[in-house]
Amino acid sequence: MKINKMIKILLFASVFYLLAGCSDSGDSSSSSSGDKEIKFMHLWPEGSSKQHYDVVNEIIADYEKEHDGVKVDLEVLSNEQYKDKLRVLSTSKELPDVGMTWAAGFLEPYVGGNMFAPLDDVIEEELSDSFVSGTAEAYALDGKTYGLPLELNIVTLYYNKAMFDEQGLEAPKTFEELESVVKAFKEDGIDPIALGNKDAWTGSLWYMYLADRLGGADVLNKAIDRSGTFEDPALVEAAQKVQDLVDMGAFVNGFNGLADEEAKSMFMSEQVPMYLIATWDLPNYTTNETVPQEFRDSVEYLKFPTVDGNGDMNSFVGGPGVGLFVAENSKVKEEAKDFAAYFVKQWGEKAVTQAGVIPATKVDADSLDLPEMYIDILNELNEASNITLFADVQMSPDVAQVHLDSIQALFGKEMTPEEFAKAHEEALSK
Template sequence: MKKRMKRLAALSMAVLMAASMAACGGSGGGSSDGGSSSGGSGSGDDKEIVYWNIGTESPDKDIVTAAVEKFNSETESGYTVTSVPTQNDSYKEKLVVAMSSGECPDMYSCWSGGPMYEYIDSGFGQPIDDLFNNSEIKDKLMESAIGQATYNDHIYAVPYQNVSMSGIFYNKEMFEKYGLEEPATLADLENICATLKENGITPFALANSSKWTGSMYFMNLAARYGGLEPFQNAVAGTGSFTDECFIQAGEKIQEWVNAGYFPDGVNSLSEDDGQAKQLMYQETAGMLLCGSWYTGTFSTDSEEFYQKIGWFPFPAIEGSDADPSIMIGTVGDQFIVFNCEGEKLEAAFECAEAHLSDEVIDLGVESGKIPPVNGIEEKLTDPITIEVVEAANNASEIQLWYDQYLPPAVSNAHLDGLQEVFGLTMTPQEAQESMQQAMEEYNAQKAE
């Protein structure tokens, strides 16, 4: 019990410190709750299942709503699910505050990796092995998605939303106008950036008050410079986050900042408020590096504009021995974890199954998503979505996003330091030393 509370206190402090820093930086990310405002499991109705998620906007909102409505209209369990969506930026903070006060919801979506493991270790996630193994979704889900839902040899979550890979979206008409082609190498990409800049266009649309958006650049650069082994060794304690590939990634980012390849005031722009995509819509920026969920964002906002969009994976770096097929992303994207038992758990799991029903999967595909189910390729018609799946299938390895894979304290050190790198207020060496110190402190605490 003492160890559980110590873990939860550390988790809470890390998340709250990050939220405080974001607030000081004017992130603009606020709560956008819908449905019930009760939030906790003690809602006063034993037959209500409170479900927290980040489906505040289409298409995510539409997918969650469809799954919940399907469950509520078809279940014979006697339970009703109430969806409580919250904006991405404030979600982790809200979830940890709820856990700290004993008001964790009955079921909640989250990301795989470090934070999810911390929630489980703190007692806010139940193993679902028996329910899962007796369900049709066992054979429906991709093995890699099940793997990311597994912790300490037990299944704790239901992945449902997306195969999300990072890559670069670009304006095809703009490329054609200036005689540009999809790059094969980093040098090619930098030539594109220089051409766009010379013509008064910001090369990359980036809103980095959220911090994780800037991490997209760092993760891809580090993987292209050094592969995944330096990251894996640093996490294991046999290497360091001051490895050359991480320093090179930070230096390249600062080189691009100085060259004007990012928007002015990049660290004050809000991803949740749509300030990055607006630069693309206004055609004042030519490219956007982010997760492949942007196919759904673009197509939902404007199908006409989406026809202008192309996509390519982050290019290789000349002279690097790293495998250029490596992708950064997740197979599942959102994972439903359960904080209830008995009949309520069975009903909550039934609602999670509804997220993987044929009609909800079809809705996801229509919205540009790639649900993590076997044979999804047969349902895809969108050219970019097909490219993303091919890149994922051809990848030798897929690195989970750093801020999901790493323990919260280390993730926060990474994101905070990297934002300083983008702001030119910290050197890459200083940022990586801070991240390494956080990793060492976490490992020491874990060993106690």
């Protein structure tokens, strides 16, 4: 029977297809011409981060032109998918030769699993003194550096000058002034501060700054690295100040259920006059053409105020965003390291002028054609006395989860400042 045979063949074909799908599709990196191929994976897709994407492509094209016989094989994924894929690839030991990683806590499991190559030799030979201090250190574990930082973000309080003027208010320089600004807006029926605490790291920024101002730059770092404690009076006081703000109604209604994006949109639609966020949002307040010019003109930033007369306003919360790693078991490790170093060197100026990224490498702000807010921030960075790395990045992932949950509970007044301290102590002592 003819049809019978056809069915058989079709079925065979489908089974084979299925089996082929399950097995490894073969080593695609072996190229035909004997060229060396560096696999590079990044997380700025053309659709959502066009400018980043273009800068990366430019650098790769330049690199390939200057280095004969080396090809860069690119794979691009969006942020969350990138994280998932990195994890899956690492379990099967097939990491790309060069890829992107986050600092500190994120690195730990990868370094523990011997996935990333130490890059101290690269930094010493080619990149010494080119990073803003404190950035490369964030990628160090047990004295070895595993990442070359690309971005640097510091957190500042953005405010809507037009809305302040309408109320006849000045930008606050101290916490007490901030409180009176909050009261003034409240009286006029305006929610004073945008906060999307569903994501919890947003609330953590407030807590971190209050801790920094009250206890100095080191108190939080020490509590996390266990040479100090979360029961330190300054840290408990900081938690108390957070609840004072909540009691005053400083944050938008229902902040614990709002995502950061929703809070941002309230700030950007001029419903709310203040918003604490990092410099990754700068394009929205300067160059982004899709944001109304009028709004961009009225936004200014200020450094987090001093509290009770304490604190150094040049101490920032922030930290490097993504950095480059080189895979430990890469077949072209030397070339990969060379490419990573080249990339970092090219990245700085291009990133800030074309993509609006504050780079982790030092750039001469005055020689570049940049919006004024950028120049101010870059100069701010040069004068920074300290940059405290985001708490949830500093902590190992499971402790970070406790921190974020506790932040929500603290802001939601389900926890007292003492219980907040205790929750951290318990998680860290495990």
